[in-house]
Structures are given as C-alpha cells and as structure tokens.
Amino acid sequence: xxxxxxxxxxxxxxxxxxxxxKYIGLExxxxxxxxxxxxxxxxxxxxxxxxxxxMIKLREDNKDVILxxxxxxxxxxxxxxxxxxxxxxxxxAPGIPGLGIFKGKVRRxxxxxxxxxxxxxxxxxxxxxxxxxxxxxxxxxxxxxxYVDTEEDIVYGLTEYGVTFPSFxxxxxxxxxxxxxxxxxxxxxxxxxNFLEEIKKC
Amino acid sequence: MLAKRIIPCxxxxxxxxxxxxxxxxxxxxxxxxxxxxxxxxxGADEIVLLDITASEEGRGTFVDVVTEVASELFVPLTxxxxxxxIEDVRKLLKAGADKVSINTAxxxxxxxxxxxxxxxxxxxxxxxxDVKKRGKKSWEVYVKGGKVPTGIDFKDWIVEVEKRGAGEIxxxxxxADGHLSGYDYELLECALNYSNLPLIASGxxxxxxxxxxxxKIGVDAVLAASIFHFGTYTIPEVKKYLxxxxxxxxxx
Numbered sequence: 001x002x003x004x005x006x007x008x009x010x011x012x013x014x015x016x017x018x019x020x021x022k023y024i025g026l027e028x029x030x031x032x033x034x035x036x037x038x039x040x041x042x043x044x045x046x047x048x049x050x051x052x053x054x055m056i057k058l059r060e061d062n063k064d065v066i067l068x069x070x071x072x073x074x075x076x077x078x079x080x081x082x083x084x085x086x087x088x089x090x091x092x093a094p095g096i097p098g099l100g101i102f103k104g105k106v107r108r109x110x111x112x113x114x115x116x117x118x119x120x121x122x123x124x125x126x127x128x129x130x131x132x133x134x135x136x137x138x139x140x141x142x143x144x145x146x147y148v149d150t151e152e153d154i155v156y157g158l159t160e161y162g163v164t165f166p167s168f169x170x171x172x173x174x175x176x177x178x179x180x181x182x183x184x185x186x187x188x189x190x191x192x193x194n195f196l197e198e199i200k201k202c
Numbered sequence: 203m204l205a206k207r208i209i210p211c212x213x214x215x216x217x218x219x220x221x222x223x224x225x226x227x228x229x230x231x232x233x234x235x236x237x238x239x240x241x242x243x244x245g246a247d248e249i250v251l252l253d254i255t256a257s258e259e260g261r262g263t264f265v266d267v268v269t270e271v272a273s274e275l276f277v278p279l280t281x282x283x284x285x286x287x288i289e290d291v292r293k294l295l296k297a298g299a300d301k302v303s304i305n306t307a308x309x310x311x312x313x314x315x316x317x318x319x320x321x322x323x324x325x326x327x328x329x330x331x332d333v334k335k336r337g338k339k340s341w342e343v344y345v346k347g348g349k350v351p352t353g354i355d356f357k358d359w360i361v362e363v364e365k366r367g368a369g370e371i372x373x374x375x376x377x378a379d380g381h382l383s384g385y386d387y388e389l390l391e392c393a394l395n396y397s398n399l400p401l402i403a404s405g406x407x408x409x410x411x412x413x414x415x416x417x418k419i420g421v422d423a424v425l426a427a428s429i430f431h432f433g434t435y436t437i438p439e440v441k442k443y444l445x446x447x448x449x450x451x452x453x454x
Binding site for chain 1: 204206207242247272274276277278295296297298323370398399400422452454
C-alpha cells in the first residue's frame with residue numbers, strides 16, 4: 001500500500017483530507033515528525049492557515065531543510081497554502097521566504113470580493129495523467145485570497161478570478177493545487193485516485 | 203468563472219432533518235446523513251447543517267451527527283446552531299465541519315467573530331443574520347432562532363461583522379422563511395450595497411424564479427430547504443433552469 005503522510009504543521013483542520021485518503025483506500029498518517037515523513041511515499045501539505053505561520057513553524061527544528069531534501073525523492077501534494085509555500089515569497093508574509101522549490105511569488109488576488117470562494121473551473125494547459133477521465137474545464141472548490149505568479153514551465157491548469165492564475169502545477173514528483181480536491185466531490189476524489197495510480201506505477 | 207452556489211439547508215433535531223414555517227410548525231423530512239449524501243450526488247455545492255434543538259443534551263448529539271454527516275461527504279459542510287464559544291467551534295471543526303455558522307453568540311459577544319477568525323481563519327466563519335422588516339428599507343436583527351429582537355439595525359450589523367473578520371454572510375428574512383413566496387429582494391440588495399463578503403440568500407424560496415431573481419441581483423449563493431426536502435424541485439432541475447437563464451452554475 002502506498003504510504004501517505006499528512007504534514008501536520010500548525011494543527012489546522014485536517015479532517016477532510018484524511019477522510020478523502022481513507023475513502024480511496026489508504027491509511028494516512030497525520031504527523032509533524034519528519035521521521036514519519038521519511039517513511040512515506042507521498043507527502044501531503046494541506047491547505048489552511050497563513051504563509052508566515054506555516055514557514056515559521058516549518059523552520060523550527062529545520063523542518064524546511066528536511067522537507068526540501070525529501071522533495072527530491074518523495075511524491076508531494078501541496079494543497080492551497082501547501083502549493084504556495086513551494087515558491088520564493090508571498091505578499092501575505094513580507095520578508096519570510098518560502099521553500100523556494102520553484103521561482104515565483106505569491107500575490108494577493110486583485111479584486112474586492114476576497115476570498116475567492118466556491119466552485120471554479122480548471123482549464124488544462126497541458127495533458128496530465130492526474131486529470132485522466134476528468135474533462136477540461138471541470139469545477140473544483142477554491143478558498144483562497146492569494147495566488148501563485150510564476151514564469152516557470154510547471155503550469156498544467158489555469159483558473160480565472162480577477163486574474164488568470166495557476167491552479168494546478170506539476171514538475172516530476174511535485175504537484176501543487178490551489179483548489180481543494182478533498183472538497184471537490186467526485187472530481188476531487190478522481191484526481192486523488194489518479195495521483196495514487198501514478199505512484200503505484202513507479 | 204466562479205459559479206453561483208446552490209446550498210440545501212438541513213435543519214436538524216438529533217439525526218432528523220425537519221422543516222417549519224417562519225421558524226415554527228415543525229415537520230420531520232428525513233435523515234441528516236442520507237439527505238446530505240443524496241444532495242451531494244445530485245450536485246449540491248455545499249451543505250449547511252443547523253442544530254435547532256438548542257438544548258444542552260442536544261449539543262452532544264449534534265457533534266455526533268456532524269461526524270456522521272461529514273464522514274463520506276466531499277463538498278464543504280457548514281454547521282451551526284447554538285454555538286456559544288470558541289470551544290464549541292473547535293469541537294465542530296474537529297468533528298468534520300469545514301465552516302461554522304454563528305448567530306446569537308456573535309450578537310451577544312461580537313469579539314467571538316474576531317477570535318474565531320484569528321484562531322481558525324475567516325474562511326471557516328459564516329455569520330448568520332436573521333432579520334425582520336421594520337419599515338421601508340429597514341430591518342432589525344433578531345436572535346435565538348428568530349424569537350428575540352435586538353434593536354440592532356441590519357445595515358450597522360453587516361458592516362460590523364465584516365470588519366471583525368467574518369468570511370461569509372448567511373442572510374435570512376424571518377418574514378419570508380418557509381412561505382415559499384420569494385426572498386426579500388430589497389434586503390438582498392441592501393446587503394450587497396453594504397458588504398463585500400460572499401452573500402448567501404436564505405428564507406422564502408418557493409420557485410425556480412425566486413432562486414434566479416436572487417442570483418441575478420448578485421448574491422453568491424442561494425440556500426433553500428423546503429423546495430428540495432419536499433421534492434418540489436431536484437438540484438439538477440434547479441441548475442438546469444438557472445443555466446438556461448444565463449446564471450453560471452456547476453453542472454457535471
């Protein structure tokens with residue numbers, strides 16, 4: 001069985017994501033301990049909280065360094081904030097660097113009605129096995145006030161709310177989604193199942 | 203483009219989903235977990251679950267009901283009813299709620315809005331506002347399930363809850379609730395003028411056109427109970443109708 005760790009970095013509400021992985025037949029371990037992370041095939045960084053809190057918490061015991069190392073070999077799914085911390089910096093936390101795995105900055109969505117909350121479409125820019133049997137422009141559930149602005153060639157899906165922003169990024173073993181697959185009904189579950197199938201192939 | 207949301211509301215006593223008229227004359231309409239799952243399959247964009255027992259022994263049961271309803275639900279779940287303090291919020295989020303909805307507690311102690319927003323984030327806080335009309339373009343805020351007037355003007359209150367960190371507003375017209383004769387559209391317009399928060403319209407939807415009119419005015423979501431529970435319309439029928447009228451909704 002594929003081993004999944006849900007990274008518990010600030011005691012946020014992890015119920016939904018744990019539930020989703022159980023639903024697709026896995027037994028996720030919720031842990032803030034890197035020794036558990038090392039034993040996993042897939043690390044999941046779920047989506048609530050703010051950028052500075054998350055990064056400050058990760059830096060305790062050098063977990064940011066450990067995580068950067070683990071990202072070289074483990075599969076990684078960053079959801080919402082978990083995707084944003086992969087980048088260099090954020091408007092939400094001036095002066096606090098992100099993990100810097102990818103080049104780019106996290107910016108505030110430039111519209112009055114914040115957060116971007118509800119169901120919006122993901123338009124596919126590149127084909128991906130993670131979207132197998134999920135039609136282009138399917139709806140996923142979003143809740144966020146910041147988005148990723150990147151020039152890197154990692155963007156697989158785009159969504160529009162005030163700006164057009166990357167909602168699904170991927171490079172090798174690292175995947176980031178701005179939407180919440182765990183709250184996106186059958187499409188979200190399908191996305192997680194597809195990811196699992198890809199991991200099993202290796 | 204962001205879709206307008208259709209949200210069935212489950213008022214519960216224990217595991218039973220019930221429905222009344224203007225908050226009284228209550229009838230049992232089904233089981234909470236079964237209805238929630240059915241509505242998700244049919245395309246509900248979220249589920250709202252409200253505990254209307256408001257009794258101490260009912261509270262423990264409600265946490266269990268939330269756990270059960272949440273267990274195989276993969277759309278956002280908002281829960282509310284009788285939340286008094288931050289501990290209640292913590293319990294309900296832990297039980298599987300994605301958001302909590304507070305009403306009376308927010309009026310009695312507005313600081314709770316700031317506390318919940320800073321501890322759990324605005325994204326998980328819906329402030330429910332129940333109002334009764336008191337004159338031309340004027341409404342008064344009521345609490346305790348629509349029974350107790352507060353003397354607070356609706357416009358002042360919606361501005362204050364936004365300032366304090368609410369993430370969404372769930373706005374119910376007590377006059378219209380359960381009468382199936384349409385939302386209070388003037389009230390919705392007033393709310394949109396005074397607040398930038400996502401607005402969920404509630405109370406009074408009886409026809410497809412009622413839902414359309416509210417969304418057309420600009421609310422982000424419509425909450426309805428009777429029309430779904432009593433089978434007047436299914437969620438796919440609602441969404442198909444709205445789409446044909448040019449409202450952007452999520453259809454599979």
